Amino acid sequence: MSQILTTCKTEKKPTYKYNIFINIIKEIKTNYSFFILLLPGFILVFILNYLPMVGIVLAFKKYQLIDRNFFINLFKCEWVGFDNFWLFFHDKNFFSAMRVTIGYNIMFMITGTTISLIIALVINEISNKKMAKFYHSCMLLPNFLSWVVFSYVVFAFLGMEHGFINNSILVPLGFKEISWYMEPKYWPFILFIVNTIKSAGVGSILYLSAIVGLDPEYFELARIYGASKWQQIRMITLPLISNVIIILLILNLGHILSADFGLFYNIPMRSAYIREATNTVDIYIYYLLQTSELSKSAAAGLFKSVIGMLTVLLTNFTVRKIDKEKALF
Numbered sequence: 001m002s003q004i005l006t007t008c009k010t011e012k013k014p015t016y017k018y019n020i021f022i023n024i025i026k027e028i029k030t031n032y033s034f035f036i037l038l039l040p041g042f043i044l045v046f047i048l049n050y051l052p053m054v055g056i057v058l059a060f061k062k063y064q065l066i067d068r069n070f071f072i073n074l075f076k077c078e079w080v081g082f083d084n085f086w087l088f089f090h091d092k093n094f095f096s097a098m099r100v101t102i103g104y105n106i107m108f109m110i111t112g113t114t115i116s117l118i119i120a121l122v123i124n125e126i127s128n129k130k131m132a133k134f135y136h137s138c139m140l141l142p143n144f145l146s147w148v149v150f151s152y153v154v155f156a157f158l159g160m161e162h163g164f165i166n167n168s169i170l171v172p173l174g175f176k177e178i179s180w181y182m183e184p185k186y187w188p189f190i191l192f193i194v195n196t197i198k199s200a201g202v203g204s205i206l207y208l209s210a211i212v213g214l215d216p217e218y219f220e221l222a223r224i225y226g227a228s229k230w231q232q233i234r235m236i237t238l239p240l241i242s243n244v245i246i247i248l249l250i251l252n253l254g255h256i257l258s259a260d261f262g263l264f265y266n267i268p269m270r271s272a273y274i275r276e277a278t279n280t281v282d283i284y285i286y287y288l289l290q291t292s293e294l295s296k297s298a299a300a301g302l303f304k305s306v307i308g309m310l311t312v313l314l315t316n317f318t319v320r321k322i323d324k325e326k327a328l329f
Contacts (some may be wrong), residue, residue, distance in 0.1 A: 139201030
């Protein structure tokens, strides 16, 4: 008996990390065909998302052209620590761009989520499913147009000489023509309308798929008890898809300092007169790159990414404290 006890004591139990490794190997052997299908995606994500992270070092160095090779320049340049961050922290244009970016993103998140949700609810209530698919397809079409094409469509409406709004609406009604590309006060509304037209249809897809996946017995029971359509939406649909709404909002908050570059660069036609209303963080970084301030632009980009990550973690932590089931992780 004593020998058995001593042998049991001397036997080493596999560590927790070792068990995880064994489980991963077993999972790969069992479902190797699925991992083969995932392999191209993993490679693409590694090349496009993780490999460029080596360039983070650029944010802490003073980039100079020492050699023709970018990577040799990257590792031979002088290490300056957080000096690049202090440079754009003391730049008034950066804080102006950050304020504009946050303002637009909050407006796009609130109104975009609301409009996409309304579109999904309306499409779901159309009894003729063929017409519902046709309407939804029409709403998806603007998403496949590039921002360059969209910029010329917007210019056809807002142009000073031949624009539709000035020549066909304002002038016949006795109003003065408006120089849209020289008046920054109009552009928050213009960019909101353009962004909504292009992205609202795509944003409704996830909400519509969540609504379609709900159990129809809930609605049948509600109709038996005499609930109206609005009561069904308010008491059944919205509470059941609230998880999807919250998760998408958390993910969107990760891009609180990111803006659609094509929207803010192409739609205003790069007009310097309205830059105060269209100069986002991404546009700010782009102009830094044009002036060859690579280190400063890399520091601004890294700061933007870190703030986005912290925003997601903080928002998810808050949601998790309120309701664990609605948290992202």
